[in-house]
Amino acid sequence: MKIIDKHIKEIEKKIRDAKKIPEVEEVGTVHEVKDGVAILAGLYNVAYGEIIEFDTGISGFVIDLSEESVGVVVLGDFEKIKAGDKAKSSGKQLEISVSTEILGRVIDPLGRPLDNKHAYKKDKSYPLEKIAPGVVYRIQVNKPIQTGIKSIDALIPIGRGQRELIIGDRGTGKTTLVVDTIINQKKEGVICIYCVIGQKKSKIATLIELLKKHRALDYTVVVSATASDPVALQYLAPYAACAIGEYFLDQGKDVLVIYDDLTKHAWAYRQISLILRRPAGREAYPGDIFYLHSRLLERACRLADKYGGGSLTALPIVETLEGDVSAYIPTNIISITDGQIFLETDLFNAGLRPAINVGLSVSRVGSSAQTKAMKQVSARLKLDLAQYRELAAFSQFGSELDEETRKLLNRGAKVTQILKQDKHKPYSLAEEVSVIWAAINGYLDDLNLSQVDEFEKKFLNELTSKGKSFLEKINKNKNLEKKDEDELKKLVERTVKAFKP
Amino acid sequence: MSIMKINTVTKQEIKLFLKKKLEDEKNKVFVYSPYSLSKEEINQIFEIIPFLKVRPVENIIDRQILAGIKVQYGSKILDLSLNARLKNLASRLHENN
Numbered sequence: 001m002k003i004i005d006k007h008i009k010e011i012e013k014k015i016r017d018a019k020k021i022p023e024v025e026e027v028g029t030v031h032e033v034k035d036g037v038a039i040l041a042g043l044y045n046v047a048y049g050e051i052i053e054f055d056t057g058i059s060g061f062v063i064d065l066s067e068e069s070v071g072v073v074v075l076g077d078f079e080k081i082k083a084g085d086k087a088k089s090s091g092k093q094l095e096i097s098v099s100t101e102i103l104g105r106v107i108d109p110l111g112r113p114l115d116n117k118h119a120y121k122k123d124k125s126y127p128l129e130k131i132a133p134g135v136v137y138r139i140q141v142n143k144p145i146q147t148g149i150k151s152i153d154a155l156i157p158i159g160r161g162q163r164e165l166i167i168g169d170r171g172t173g174k175t176t177l178v179v180d181t182i183i184n185q186k187k188e189g190v191i192c193i194y195c196v197i198g199q200k201k202s203k204i205a206t207l208i209e210l211l212k213k214h215r216a217l218d219y220t221v222v223v224s225a226t227a228s229d230p231v232a233l234q235y236l237a238p239y240a241a242c243a244i245g246e247y248f249l250d251q252g253k254d255v256l257v258i259y260d261d262l263t264k265h266a267w268a269y270r271q272i273s274l275i276l277r278r279p280a281g282r283e284a285y286p287g288d289i290f291y292l293h294s295r296l297l298e299r300a301c302r303l304a305d306k307y308g309g310g311s312l313t314a315l316p317i318v319e320t321l322e323g324d325v326s327a328y329i330p331t332n333i334i335s336i337t338d339g340q341i342f343l344e345t346d347l348f349n350a351g352l353r354p355a356i357n358v359g360l361s362v363s364r365v366g367s368s369a370q371t372k373a374m375k376q377v378s379a380r381l382k383l384d385l386a387q388y389r390e391l392a393a394f395s396q397f398g399s400e401l402d403e404e405t406r407k408l409l410n411r412g413a414k415v416t417q418i419l420k421q422d423k424h425k426p427y428s429l430a431e432e433v434s435v436i437w438a439a440i441n442g443y444l445d446d447l448n449l450s451q452v453d454e455f456e457k458k459f460l461n462e463l464t465s466k467g468k469s470f471l472e473k474i475n476k477n478k479n480l481e482k483k484d485e486d487e488l489k490k491l492v493e494r495t496v497k498a499f500k501p
Numbered sequence: 502m503s504i505m506k507i508n509t510v511t512k513q514e515i516k517l518f519l520k521k522k523l524e525d526e527k528n529k530v531f532v533y534s535p536y537s538l539s540k541e542e543i544n545q546i547f548e549i550i551p552f553l554k555v556r557p558v559e560n561i562i563d564r565q566i567l568a569g570i571k572v573q574y575g576s577k578i579l580d581l582s583l584n585a586r587l588k589n590l591a592s593r594l595h596e597n598n
Contacts, residue, residue: 014589026577045576
C-alpha cells in the first residue's frame with residue numbers, strides 16, 4: 001500500500017506543479033508529408049529553427065518558411081504523420097539539455113538515452129546552433145593533445161583548440177585512430193565526445209564495448225545518429241555534439257569532439273535540401289554545403305583565460321572514394337581545418353599501420369603544440385624521413401649505391417618501422433620520446449628490419465621495469481635535459497646488449 | 502479535345518477574389534465550444550481579450566472538447582478546453598514513467 005501512496009502523492013504533486021496559466025499557442029495543419037519533411041499550413045508566427053510538436057508526440061523543427069507554408073523536418077518516424085494532423089510550436093529553438101551526468105552515456109541528438117538507462121539529469125540547455133566565439137575571445141593553440149600514436153605526436157602534432165581532418169578511403173584506420181586518441185585521454189583530463197553520423201549500428205556497438213574495455217567511457221559521450229535513423233537526426237548530430245562540448249568548454253575544461261563522419265552528414269543535408277526543392281549545385285549538393293561545415297568547425301577554439309580558458313578540439317573524419325581528395329566535400333573541409341592526416345590504402349596494405357602518408361599530411365599548428373621533449377627528437381626524425389623519401393626510389397638498386405646513400409636508406413627504413421604501431425595500444429609521452437630517441441641516435445641501424453619490433457618491445461619492457469622513475473619524470477616535466485639523455489642512453493645500451501648476446 | 506485558355510484578366514480577378522477570401526478567413530475569430538454559445542457569452546469572452554472584439558466571429562460546435570472553449574485567431578490558438586488539459590496530463594504522466 002505504501003508504494004501506491006507514494007506514487008499517488010507524486011502524481012498529485014505533478015498536477016499541482018502544472019502551469020495554471022493558459023498559454024496562446026501557435027498551431028498549424030499538415031498538408032503534405034514527404035520523405036522526412038512535412039509541409040504545414042498555419043504557423044504564421046514561427047521563426048527559423050523553432051521546434052514544432054505534432055499531436056502524435058513526434059517533434060520536428062522549422063527549416064523552410066515560405067509565403068503560404070512552413071517546411072518542418074521531422075525528428076522521428078515521419079510515416080506516422082498524415083495530412084490533416086495538427087501541430088503546434090513550442091516557442092523554443094533547437095537545444096539539448098546537458099549536465100555532468102551525460103558523461104558515459106550514449107544519446108541521440110535530442111538528448112534521449114540509447115543505452116537502456118534512465119534519462120540523465122538536466123543542468124542547462126545549450127542551443128544547437130551558435131555563432132562561434134569571436135577573435136577577441138581566442139588565444140594561440142600551444143598545448144598538445146597527446147594521441148598516443150608516435151607518428152602523429154612527433155610529425156603531425158595536434159594542439160588543444162585545433163581542427164585536424166582525418167581523411168582516407170574506407171578501411172584505412174580512421175576510426176581506429178580516433179578511438180586510440182580517446183583511449184589515451186584517460187590521464188589527460190580531456191573530455192571526449194564521439195559523434196556518429198550515418199554509421200552502422202554494429203560498428204557503434206563494437207566501439208562502445210571497446211571503450212568500456214579500456215575504461216574510456218567514463219569521460220566520453222557518444223552522440224549517435226546511425227544510418228537507419230531519420231535523416232534529420234543525422235543532420236543535427238554534429239551540432240548536438242558541439243553543443244555538449246561547449247557546455248564543458250564554458251566550465252574551462254578541454255574537450256575533444258570527433259565527427260565520424262562528415263561525408264555522411266553532407267549526404268543527409270543534401271537529402272533534406274533536395275526534398276525541399278532547393279536548387280541543386282555541384283554533385284547535387286545545395287549551395288550552402290560549405291557553410292554547413294564551416295559553422296560547425298569554427299566553434300572549435302581555445303579560449304583566453306579571461307573567458308574561461310577551456311578548449312574545444314575538433315577531429316572531423318571524411319571518407320574519400322578511391323583516394324580522391326579533390327572531390328567536393330573533401331576539398332571544402334580541407335580548406336576549413338587547420339591541417340589533415342592522410343591515410344592511404346596502399347600503405348595500409350603494405351603493412352604500414354597507422355597508414356599515415358607523412359609527406360602529404362600536415363598540421364598547421366605544428367611544433368608550437370609540442371612539448372619540449374618531443375620537439376627535440378622530432379626535428380631529427382623529420383630530417384631522416386625527408387631524406388629517406390627523396391632517396392626511396394633508389395632503394396631498388398641495393399648494393400650498387402654508395403655508402404652514404406645506403407646509410408640514409410637504412411636509417412629511413414628503421415625509422416619508418418619504429419613509427420608503426422599496433423592498434424589500441426597508445427604510448428605515453430615519455431615512451432614515445434624514448435623510442436624515437438633510440439631510433440634517431442642510430443641504435444637500430446645495426447639491427448635487421450625484422451628485429452626492430454622485438455627490440456621495441458624489449459626496450460619498452462626495460463623502461464617500464466627499470467626506468468619507471470625516468471618515465472614519470474619525463475611525463476611530468478615534458479622536457480629532455482642532458483642528464484635525462486644520459487640515463488636514456490644507459491637504458492638503450494642495456495637493451496641492445498641483452499638483445500645481441 | 503480543345504485546350505481552354507483562361508482570359509488573363511479573368512485569371513487575375515479570380516486570384517484577387519481568392520486572396521481576399523483567404524484574408525477574410527485569416528481575420529476571423531473562431532470560437533470552438535461543446536454547445537452553441539449565445540451572444541452574451543461570446544461578448545463575455547471578448548471582454549477579456551479586447552483585441553478580438555472588432556473581428557468577425559464564428560462559433561463552431563465541437564463535442565470533442567468536453568468542456569471549456571478554444572479561441573483561434575489566424576494560427577494562434579488559446580486552448581482552454583478540458584480535452585486539452587487531460588491530454589496534457591496524460592502526456593506528462595507518461596513521460597514520468
